[in-house]
Structures are given as structure tokens and as C-alpha cells.
Amino acid sequence: MRNIYKILVAIILSFSLFACSDELLDKQPLDKFSEASVWQDLNLAEVYVNNQYKVLPKLGWYEWIRSYQLSCFTDEATHKYGYHSIYDYWGGIMGPSIPTGIDVWRYHYEFIKGCNEFLQKIDTYIPEDDEEEAIKDRLTGEIYALRAWSYMDLAARYGGVVLITEPFGLNDDFLRTRSTFDQTVELVISDLDNAIQRLPLSYPDDSNWGRITKGAAMAMKSRMLLYAASPLFNPTNDITKWEQAAAAAKAVIDLDLYEMEGDFKQMFLTNKNREIILSRGNDAVNNDGLFDYFEVAEGLGGGIDGNDYNGGWSSTMVGQALVDDFEWDDGTMFDWENPAHAADPYGIGENGQVDGNGDPLRKRDPRFYASITFDGSPWISDSLVQFWICEESNNYNLNPFDPSFTLSYTVYGRNSIGNPKRWGVAETGYSYRKSMDPYYNLDKEQFPRSIPWIIIRYAEILLNYAEASFEAGDPDVAIHWINQVRARVDMPPISGSGDELREIIRHERRVELCLEGHHFYDARRWMIAHETFNKPLVGVRIVKDKFSDTKVYNLFEYEQRSWPEKYYLQPIPQYELEKVTLQQNPGY
Structure with a gap:
């Protein structure tokens, strides 16, 4: 891809050369271009398309709710600081006037509007040669795929939605109704098929890394058809829908372009590898690097004294239900009723214990160690995470964050609730680890790390x-x-x-x-x-004997939760209902 941003800057600077001329008022504003100029310059059209990519999720500031922090709205995790109106969600009161942080209705329709504008106006550009014709066609394919992404996410959250495929004019009829879910899926698949016809399988170099390819559009199609075949949207279990979903996934496999990376953990820490089909990069300059500070546990990763980022915030705290779902390495399920399991729930033996090859002992599914930070996790130069405490109370089964619970701490792990700087500790006993580099020193590196969201x-x-x-x-x-x-x-x-x-x-x-x-x-x-x-989100409090390394793992109910069945579909937000008459989802 040509370096569009350099071209854009050059164009802006060229305009500034005329700032003192008598024709100043006839010049285009320096901070924007006229609508006509965008569609008569393929470079500017590409900048327009690049901006539409912002609809895709990433790790960046306030965009986490569309990526990994969706886990906080499941039994996988919770958010330590209640971001995204998560307490309203788990309080069972999400509704049209309280759509919570997972509402994406307005967000997606803003991008859909931009896609529709492009599809209507790009035909006014007449390519000068075959190369420009190919670029125009490829940009059109990207826009079709991006519009499909928005409608796919809307359908998966709200069911059938209002289908808009052209820009609105002042005299247009704004009284639209919701289409059915199946009709919404039809538009998504149609857009993706249009994209697949236009997009390349790959690019010759890394300059176009992150752009949607033919394989990425085919993978989106696989996801959409899988959702459409599932019980929520296929109550009669129409087998042909499952067959279509299988065929779409097989088509991606048959491309023979992708493969699974050998190192599961490292796969999330590299910008480019053959497992990634579609990702969105992080901008390390514009606060996206805050991801590391928000997710690393208290006391890990260095920390910067004198500010709020002293060692991490533990924002996404993992729950016990997910931890317990990781098997032992022999394929058996974890069971707290098994004394051997309960005595060494993370399969690491005593701290520092090694296996027959001299490697650290790891007896659970390797994906557990790559996904979740727990007591005994390695972090920076072989140091171990310490979520344990020693205390003199025998009220082991109480929630330690209940006001009626008091402890007399004598010794504590540096990352535990006993730490006087406990503001940033992982209160459930677990924190997020995927996409985090345990050798990334926050104090030394500060904000430069740039990693993709896969x-x-x-x-x-x-x-x-x-x-x-x-x-x-x-x-x-x-x-x-x-x-x-x-x-x-x-x-x-x-x-x-x-x-x-x-x-x-x-x-x-x-x-x-x-x-x-x-x-x-x-x-x-x-x-x-x-x-x-x-059901409640459960955490663990680890109590270490004062005079030995013996630990007792005490489960407690960290967060009470209510999940009414109306939540299967999100509510159409009130701000939308006040503009047009739409049928609300059941239960709201």
C-alpha cells in the first residue's frame, strides 16, 4: 500500500503555501477536503477506507469492551472497576434506557453510513489505468467486508436489524422497520461475497498488513453462518444451515494459506504469523499502550512510582469457572473434590519445582498458563506471582472484600490483597494474561509496545x-x-x-x-x-501457612449476578426508539 498518510500531509502542506494569496477564501480548508475532492483522488479515497477500519475491535483505549473485555459480560471474568456499566448488566437491569457498555447500535450505524457513502460515490472516480482500476476494486471489496462486519455484529447482538444500504438524503423516508434475522444474514453474506470477488488472497509485502483479504472475508462468512445455524437463531435446527456453515469453514481451510502456530503463547505476542487471518494493530503512541497497565496485576511489570500506574490495575479479573475448565495434561477434568487436585490446583507443585527435563512443572492444559495469571505464574526474570496471604482469621469462606470481614495480615505475597497498595490487586485471585508479555517491564518501556488484537x-x-x-x-x-x-x-x-x-x-x-x-x-x-x-462469579483466596509453604485454596463468591433470559438479545436503545418506531426485543 502506498504511504497514504505521507501523501495526505504533502497535499495539506501544498495548500498551506497559498495561505497569503488573494485567493485564500477560494482554497479548501486545511483541516478537511471537500466531498468532491475525496472521490476524485484515489489516494484520498483510500484514506477514507482506512478510517472505516476503526469499526474493527482492538486493544486500544476504550475499545477493550469490543475485544477481550467482552469476557467481563460472561462467566469468564469481571471488571475490577465497574467499567462499561457492568454492575447494571449483572444486576439484571439492562434495558433501553440502560443499554450498558455493550451497546453498539449507534456505533455500527455510523460506520455503515460511511460505507454506504463510499459505495455510492466511488463510481464517480474514473481510473486512469488498470492499476488504478484494481485499487478501486480492492477498496470497494474492503468496504463491503467492513459493512458486513457491522451488520454481522448487530445481528449477533440484537437479531434482525434495520438494513440501510444507501446514504440518506434530506427528502428520503426515514421510517424504516427492522428486517428479520435471516434477511440480515442474507445481506451480510451478499456483502461478503462481493468482497471475496474483489479482494486479493494476500499482499506481496507488509505494507498492507491488517487489510482485509479474500481469506478474511471468507472467515467472516464462516462465523456469520455458524451463528445463523446455532440454536438461538435456528430454533427448528434446519440442518442445511449447519451444512452451509461447514462448507464456509472448509473453504477457508482449503485455501491452504493459514496454519496454527507452534507456540500458542507467543502467537499472541507477534504482529504477524500464519495463524492470524485478521487483526487490528495497536497504536502505541495514542494511549493504546495503556492496555498493559490496565491488565497487569499489582506489583508486576515494574511500575512507575508516583502515579496511578504503580505496577498494574488488574482490570480484567478472571473467575474460577474458567480456571476449572482447563483440563489436566492427561485430559482429565479438574475436580475440587479430588484431594490431589485441591492441594495443587495449578499443577505447578512447590514453587520452583521442575519436571524430568528440568523445565518448570506444568500439569494443566498449556493454554491455561498462557491465558491466565495465577498464584505461582512466572513473571519477569523467573519471579513468581504471589497472590497468597498469611492471616490470623479462620473465616476462610467469607468474601474478603465484605465490610464485615477483618484480617490481621502478618505476611503477604507482594501481589495479594494483603499488599498495602492493594488498590490494583486481582481480587478474584486471577488476572488476564493472553496478549501480555511477562518480560515487558512497564517501568522501563512505559508505553511503546504495539501488538495486534487478533x-x-x-x-x-x-x-x-x-x-x-x-x-x-x-x-x-x-x-x-x-x-x-x-x-x-x-x-x-x-x-x-x-x-x-x-x-x-x-x-x-x-x-x-x-x-x-x-x-x-x-x-x-x-x-x-x-x-x-x-450464578455468582467465584474467586479464590489463598492462605499460606506461616511456618511452611503449605497453601489452602478457599473459594468465595466474589460477585452476585443476575442474567435474565431477555439478555439473549440486547435491547434496542431508547435514543433510537425516540427517533423512529422500531419493534423492541422481547422482555424489554
Whole structure:
């Protein structure tokens, strides 16, 4: 891709040369270009398209709610500081006037408007040669894919929505109604098919890294069709929808462009690898680097004395339900009733214990260690996270943050609730780790780290194919691809049939894609959220014996939660209902 921003700056500077001329009032403003100029300059049209990419989620400031912090609206995690109106959500009072931080209605329609504007106006540009024709066609494909992304996310959250495919004029009829969910899916697939026809499989160099490719559009199609085939949106279990979803995922596999990275943990820390199908980069200059400060636990990563970022905020605190879902490395499930499990729940033995090869002992699914920070996690130069405390109270099962609970701390781990600087500690006993580099020193590096948010990766496509194939009646295909995903982290192969295999497939998706925002959609489309979300979020308090290294792991209810069944679809926000008459979703 040509360096559009340099070109844009050059154009602006060229205008400034005429600032003292008599024709100043006839010149275009320096901070913007006329509408006509955008559509008569392919460079400016590309800048316009680049701006539309902001609709995609990333790790940046206040954009976390559209990426990993969607996990806080599931049983995976909670938010320490109550951002995104999360207390209203878990209080069961989300509604049209309290849409909470997960409301994206206005957000997506603003980008849809921009996409529609492009699709209407770009045809006024007459390419000078075949190269410009190809660029114009590619930009059009990107816009179709970006509009599809918005409608896909709207459909997955609200069901059928208002379909707008052209810019509104002053004399247009604004009285639109909601289309059905199936009609919304049809538009998404149509847009993606248009994109697939226009987009390249790849780019010859890294200058276009992050742009939507043919494979990315095909992967979006796989996700949309999987959602459409699921119980929430396919109550009659139309098998043809599962077959369509399976075919879409298989088409991505057959491209033979992608593969799973060998190192699961490192895959999230590199900007480019063959597992990434679509990602959005972080801007380390414009506060996106704050991601590390917000998520690292208190006392980790260095810290800057004298400000609010002293060692981390532990914003996304993981719950026990997710921790317990990671198997042991032999494929057995974790069980607190098993004394051996309860004595060493993280499979690390005594601190510093090694296995027969001299490597640190790790007896749980390797994805656990790459996804969650826990007591005993390594962090920077082989130091270990310390979430334990020593205390003199025997009220082990009380929530330590209940006002009636008092402790007399004598010794405490530096990252624990016993720390006098406990403002930033992980109160559930666990914090977010995926996409975080334990060797990144916040004190030394401060804000420069730039890492991508992976929006779609190859493992998701394999899991899509496995699930859709099973539901379409081909369990052998499902087993094969589930085992491919597990083999990457040396987990033993699975087998099964019927409902048991369905649960295995869903379980594998949960642990592989945990804390990436997927479970927010998956638990609802499977229609299990009213059972799995409608219970307290549990944490752990680790009490260490004063005179030995023996630890006792005490579970407690950290956060009470209510998840009414109307939450399967989000409410149409009141600000929209006041403008037009739309049918509200059930229960609101």
C-alpha cells in the first residue's frame, strides 16, 4: 500500500503555501477536503477506507469492551472497576434506557453510513489505468467486508436489524422497520461475497498488513453462518444451515494459506504469523499502550512510582469457572473434590519445582498458563506471582472484600490483597494474561509496545468446521479437527458421540478461544447463558501457612449476578426508539 498518510500531509502542506494569496477564501480548508475532492483522488479515497477500519475491535483505549473485555459480560471474568456499566448488566437491569457498555447500535450505524457513502460515490472516480482500476476494486471489496462486519455484529447482538444500504438524503423516508434475522444474514453474506470477488488472497509485502483479504472475508462468512445455524437463531435446527456453515469453514481451510502456530503463547505476542487471518494493530503512541497497565496485576511489570500506574490495575479479573475448565495434561477434568487436585490446583507443585527435563512443572492444559495469571505464574526474570496471604482469621469462606470481614495480615505475597497498595490487586485471585508479555517491564518501556488484537485466527475456523460438521451429522470430521487443535498444545485426542461429543466440542472452543471475546457470543447462540451466567462469579483466596509453604485454596463468591433470559438479545436503545418506531426485543 502506498504511504497514504505521507501523501495526505504533502497535499495539506501544498495548500498551506497559498495561505497569503488573494485567493485564500477560494482554497479548501486545511483541516478537511471537500466531498468532491475525496472521490476524485484515489489516494484520498483510500484514506477514507482506512478510517472505516476503526469499526474493527482492538486493544486500544476504550475499545477493550469490543475485544477481550467482552469476557467481563460472561462467566469468564469481571471488571475490577465497574467499567462499561457492568454492575447494571449483572444486576439484571439492562434495558433501553440502560443499554450498558455493550451497546453498539449507534456505533455500527455510523460506520455503515460511511460505507454506504463510499459505495455510492466511488463510481464517480474514473481510473486512469488498470492499476488504478484494481485499487478501486480492492477498496470497494474492503468496504463491503467492513459493512458486513457491522451488520454481522448487530445481528449477533440484537437479531434482525434495520438494513440501510444507501446514504440518506434530506427528502428520503426515514421510517424504516427492522428486517428479520435471516434477511440480515442474507445481506451480510451478499456483502461478503462481493468482497471475496474483489479482494486479493494476500499482499506481496507488509505494507498492507491488517487489510482485509479474500481469506478474511471468507472467515467472516464462516462465523456469520455458524451463528445463523446455532440454536438461538435456528430454533427448528434446519440442518442445511449447519451444512452451509461447514462448507464456509472448509473453504477457508482449503485455501491452504493459514496454519496454527507452534507456540500458542507467543502467537499472541507477534504482529504477524500464519495463524492470524485478521487483526487490528495497536497504536502505541495514542494511549493504546495503556492496555498493559490496565491488565497487569499489582506489583508486576515494574511500575512507575508516583502515579496511578504503580505496577498494574488488574482490570480484567478472571473467575474460577474458567480456571476449572482447563483440563489436566492427561485430559482429565479438574475436580475440587479430588484431594490431589485441591492441594495443587495449578499443577505447578512447590514453587520452583521442575519436571524430568528440568523445565518448570506444568500439569494443566498449556493454554491455561498462557491465558491466565495465577498464584505461582512466572513473571519477569523467573519471579513468581504471589497472590497468597498469611492471616490470623479462620473465616476462610467469607468474601474478603465484605465490610464485615477483618484480617490481621502478618505476611503477604507482594501481589495479594494483603499488599498495602492493594488498590490494583486481582481480587478474584486471577488476572488476564493472553496478549501480555511477562518480560515487558512497564517501568522501563512505559508505553511503546504495539501488538495486534487478533480478530480472527485459524484455530477459530477449525473449531467452526468441527462444530458445524458435528451438527450437520458428521462427527468423525468434528473429532479430527478438534484433535488438530489440541495437538498444537500436546493435549491428548478426544473421542465421543452424541450429546457428549457436543459438550466436548463446546468445551474445546471455550478454552482455546477464552478471553478473546468469543464466549459472549457462543454462550448466547448455544442458549446456555441463562444457566452458566446466572450464578455468582467465584474467586479464590489463598492462605499460606506461616511456618511452611503449605497453601489452602478457599473459594468465595466474589460477585452476585443476575442474567435474565431477555439478555439473549440486547435491547434496542431508547435514543433510537425516540427517533423512529422500531419493534423492541422481547422482555424489554
